[in-house]
Amino acid sequence: MSGHEHAGAPAHPHHPPPRGPDGYEADPTRHHPPGPDLEDAPLAHHQVMQMAVTSLLIEKGIFSADDMRAQIERMDALTPARGARLVARAWSDDGFRRRLLADSKAAATELGMDIGPVPILVMENTPDTHNLVVCTLCSCYPRFLLGIPPDWYKSRSYRSRAVREPRRVLTEFGTEIDSERRIRVHDSTADMRYMVLPMRPSGTEGMSEEALADLVTRDSLIGVTEPHAG
Amino acid sequence: MTGAAAKFAPGDRVRVLAHFPPGHIRTPWYCRGRTGEIERICGRFRNPEQLAYGHRDADREVLYRVGFASRALWPDHKGGKHDRVEIEIYEHWLEPMPGDAT
Numbered sequence A: 001m002s003g004h005e006h007a008g009a010p011a012h013p014h015h016p017p018p019r020g021p022d023g024y025e026a027d028p029t030r031h032h033p034p035g036p037d038l039e040d041a042p043l044a045h046h047q048v049m050q051m052a053v054t055s056l057l058i059e060k061g062i063f064s065a066d067d068m069r070a071q072i073e074r075m076d077a078l079t080p081a082r083g084a085r086l087v088a089r090a091w092s093d094d095g096f097r098r099r100l101l102a103d104s105k106a107a108a109t110e111l112g113m114d115i116g117p118v119p120i121l122v123m124e125n126t127p128d129t130h131n132l133v134v135c136t137l138c139s140c141y142p143r144f145l146l147g148i149p150p151d152w153y154k155s156r157s158y159r160s161r162a163v164r165e166p167r168r169v170l171t172e173f174g175t176e177i178d179s180e181r182r183i184r185v186h187d188s189t190a191d192m193r194y195m196v197l198p199m200r201p202s203g204t205e206g207m208s209e210e211a212l213a214d215l216v217t218r219d220s221l222i223g224v225t226e227p228h229a230g
Numbered sequence B: 001m002t003g004a005a006a007k008f009a010p011g012d013r014v015r016v017l018a019h020f021p022p023g024h025i026r027t028p029w030y031c032r033g034r035t036g037e038i039e040r041i042c043g044r045f046r047n048p049e050q051l052a053y054g055h056r057d058a059d060r061e062v063l064y065r066v067g068f069a070s071r072a073l074w075p076d077h078k079g080g081k082h083d084r085v086e087i088e089i090y091e092h093w094l095e096p097m098p099g100d101a102t
Helices: A045-059 A065-077 A081-092 A094-102 A104-110 A156-164 A166-172 A209-215 A218-222
Strands: A120-124 A129-134 A182-187 A193-197 B013-016 B035-046 B060-069 B084-090 B094-096
Touching (some): A045 A065, A081 A193, A156 A166, A193 A218, B013 B060, B035 B084
Parallel strands (some): A120 A193, A129 A182
16 A cells, blocks of 8 residues: 555544534535536536527516516416315315316306416216326426426326326326226327316215315326325 | 318217327327227317427317227227227317218
8 A cells, every 4th residue: 555545544534524413424425425416417408498598588578587587486386275275165066066167267266266378177086987187298287277297297107107007007006996987087188288176085074165175185186096084 | 260160079980090290299199090089179279280390370270189998099908998098189180980971
């Protein structure tokens, strides 16, 4: 070793490396060797194009940087709780349920809710039929109603298998659909978007709309699960 | 622009063209050449195959929802016998079934 410290030995053996408040060494690379990070890679073609178009639109005064920020903030604020509210009302008011199935945009307006410019078809689960939503071509999702889709919804595995073998996919989500019950898979390929209206679970008689809405999860609005009481 | 009346009505049996052109296509590969039934007319929308290439005045085309028995899409399908897949398909991708009146 000819006088050199061998690789990996502390440079100053009498001064242990500084530690952060959590007790770990302050230099994270000692525990987590630097790995590749998406943002370390050079910008891809479409990233550059997006930045260029954004700067041009702002420069030309089509919209301001704050308009863009505010729109992102608005989109990020949309959550599946909005869909749950519609479902809870439909479970509580049969007239509303029928109006929601016929024209979701008009029905949502009754609750003071704007579900955006893209038509959303509400598909009702019944004792005979279970509905499941997918977009095999990309990741179409009722964003103006429910916000951004879960990552798995955009995965190639879900997109290809939900149409091909929906029952196996549902089993992986912990959902068993009786073999006598028909499964309708809705492939969101063009200008419609979809939300499932799940069946009201038994044991929820007399519950308030607010309490009912708490039972309705995002995944049940996509159709990979069914809501349960409690 | 409203265009001609819709060519198909709910309940009509239709076949999806077995065409495989390059470019931006919204008709999924797995239903091409398969037979289904019009579930509903969604309305008229600008043809995304033209919009994708910057044609802002793309034709307004009739968009349908077409229902397929899963077994018609995949003969080896192992799900329930009534399981189905419903897909949004533009009119120019659909042809009447031979022998059916339209």
